[in-house]
Amino acid sequence: MTDVEKRQDRSPVPQGWTYAPAPESTDVVRLQDRYELYVGGEWLTAKEHFTTISPRDEAPLAEVAQASEADVHQAVASARDAFQTWSKLPGSERAKYMFRIARILAERSREFAVLESLNGGKPIKESRDVDLPLAAAHFFYYAGWADKLEYAFPNRTPKPLGVAGQIIPWNFPLLMLAWKIAPALAAGNTVVLKPAETTPLTALLFCDVLRQAELPPGVVNIVTGDGSTGAALVDADVDKIAFTGSTEVGKAIQRRLAGTGKKLTLELGGKAANIVFDDCAIDQAVEGIVNGIYFNQGHVCCAGSRLLVQESIYEPVIEKLKQRMATLRVGDPLDKNTDVGAINSREQLNRIEELVAAGTAEGAEIYQPPCKLPEQGYWFAPTVFTNVAQSYRIAQEEIFGPVLSVLTFRTPDEAVEKANNTPYGLSAGVWTEKGSRILWMAQHLRAGVVWANTFNRFDPTSPFGGYKESGFGREGGLHGMEPYLDFA
Numbered sequence: 001m002t003d004v005e006k007r008q009d010r011s012p013v014p015q016g017w018t019y020a021p022a023p024e025s026t027d028v029v030r031l032q033d034r035y036e037l038y039v040g041g042e043w044l045t046a047k048e049h050f051t052t053i054s055p056r057d058e059a060p061l062a063e064v065a066q067a068s069e070a071d072v073h074q075a076v077a078s079a080r081d082a083f084q085t086w087s088k089l090p091g092s093e094r095a096k097y098m099f100r101i102a103r104i105l106a107e108r109s110r111e112f113a114v115l116e117s118l119n120g121g122k123p124i125k126e127s128r129d130v131d132l133p134l135a136a137a138h139f140f141y142y143a144g145w146a147d148k149l150e151y152a153f154p155n156r157t158p159k160p161l162g163v164a165g166q167i168i169p170w171n172f173p174l175l176m177l178a179w180k181i182a183p184a185l186a187a188g189n190t191v192v193l194k195p196a197e198t199t200p201l202t203a204l205l206f207c208d209v210l211r212q213a214e215l216p217p218g219v220v221n222i223v224t225g226d227g228s229t230g231a232a233l234v235d236a237d238v239d240k241i242a243f244t245g246s247t248e249v250g251k252a253i254q255r256r257l258a259g260t261g262k263k264l265t266l267e268l269g270g271k272a273a274n275i276v277f278d279d280c281a282i283d284q285a286v287e288g289i290v291n292g293i294y295f296n297q298g299h300v301c302c303a304g305s306r307l308l309v310q311e312s313i314y315e316p317v318i319e320k321l322k323q324r325m326a327t328l329r330v331g332d333p334l335d336k337n338t339d340v341g342a343i344n345s346r347e348q349l350n351r352i353e354e355l356v357a358a359g360t361a362e363g364a365e366i367y368q369p370p371c372k373l374p375e376q377g378y379w380f381a382p383t384v385f386t387n388v389a390q391s392y393r394i395a396q397e398e399i400f401g402p403v404l405s406v407l408t409f410r411t412p413d414e415a416v417e418k419a420n421n422t423p424y425g426l427s428a429g430v431w432t433e434k435g436s437r438i439l440w441m442a443q444h445l446r447a448g449v450v451w452a453n454t455f456n457r458f459d460p461t462s463p464f465g466g467y468k469e470s471g472f473g474r475e476g477g478l479h480g481m482e483p484y485l486d487f488a
């Protein structure tokens with residue numbers, strides 16, 4: 001037997017492999033004790049504040065303002081004032097500001113990456129290599145459209161809508177901010193954005209980028225707070241709401257806005273199928289499965305949380321997956337070696353634990369690799385469930401954590417039927433060497449995004465969004481401009 005053959009059954013990294021700690025320094029981040037609301041280019045003092053913590057050790061980081069209804073109205077009024085001038089600037093002028101923002105984000109990316117990991121719990125290598133480059137890329141990309149709208153939408157006279165209210169979640173705080181703000185500004189709108197309660201700090205640091213870029217006051221306003229601040233923004237005098245978050249809150253917003261004439265886009269939850277055919281490159285697929293569900297602790301709306309494996313390769317795939325899981329390094333988000341960081345909040349950890357307990361109670365078989373979780377903070381080991389029936393809650397509900405449910409199939413038709421058997425329709429993955437099968441699957445899968453032989457790839461030029469209970473409207477690409485424009 002050759003050495004290569006002998007090595008085949010082993011995990012890529014030997015068990016018990018130890019890594020020296022490689023902590024990223026937090027010196028680059030200067031936190032204020034207290035943050036207020038960013039309204040009209042100034043800091044507006046709020047009456048109430050709450051403490052934001054780091055999920056890695058529950059240490060308090062700063063006090064953050066809780067915006068009241070009156071504060072939200074003031075922010076919207078300020079955005080409305082700014083709209084008068086911003087919307088009349090030539091597109092090439094708006095683009096200059098946006099290119100500046102993109103460049104400053106790129107220059108300050110280390111500072112932002114460290115703060116993102118500190119406040120949100122995601123591994124520094126993800127903040128550094130995914131969130132920050134993509135956030136800057138969104139501003140670069142949409143800056144390019146600002147002076148080309150008439151060419152992008154020929155014979156349709158695109159006009160900005162006015163004030164956009166934007167509500168974002170905690171899983172990609174700065175990246176979601178960029179997804180929302182960049183197309184809105186390029187189209188000539190002004191913005192009031194509410195970050196998630198648990199991750200407000202990078203949005204607040206972004207206000208300093210706006211100051212550096214000399215963006216005119218009121219064009220972007222940031223109001224922090226809890227769900228009541230989001231609800232106040234929905235009801236305020238805005239022309240459009242763009243929301244990313246849970247399906248439950250998305251539905252409530254849709255009900256609230258029905259009949260008001262305000263435009264709405266919703267990017268909601270998902271329960272994506274990652275479908276592995278027996279002709280795929282198995283090792284590559286296993287990497288894709290791991291990236292699909294354990295990236296960002298599974299706090300990803302398009303996470304590949306349901307693995308559909310063709311029956312003939314079920315055993316080798318599960319064996320290789322378990323071996324690979326044993327090599328994942330779970331721990332301090334600020335350690336450069338970490339693969340799986342902290343769960344974002346106590347609330348989210350409770351939700352994951354509840355659904356995992358339901359999976360075991362319903363009869364699924366659980367596997368977690370041996371790993372030592374830190375004592376302080378919020379943690380959950382990478383988990384895979386086998387023996388899962390389609391009716392189990394872990395196969396139907398969004399867990400939004402590092403938990404994978406495995407199902408099997410025999411034929412492409414069966415794979416499609418199972419993949420489409422959820423209320424969601426955000427994304428899917430297909431692993432096969434046959435191009436024709438990829439195209440056939442993409443046609444039949446009811447999902448807004450279908451990846452082939454890869455997973456969780458994002459690009460500002462590519463539209464992203466869902467079907468069914470995953471929402472409506474697209475973000476990214478030229479499609480992402482349309483919801484911010486009026487074509488009357």
Ligand code: NDP
Pocket residue numbers: 167168169170171194195196197198225226227228229230231232234244245246247249250252253267268269270300301348351398399400
């Ligand atoms: P939410 O939908 O509650 O939060 C998303 C954003 O909406 C946050 O900024 C939130 O504020 C705000 N919000 C909350 N209530 C209202 C309201 N009534 N009106 C307007 N805005 C509101 O998600 P959660 O953080 O509670 O997470 C719960 C579950 O949702 C997760 O377990 C996951 O399954 C799913 N989820 C999906 C996401 C996705 O990307 N599709 C992202 C986040 C969560 P605040 O943070 O202050 O509550």
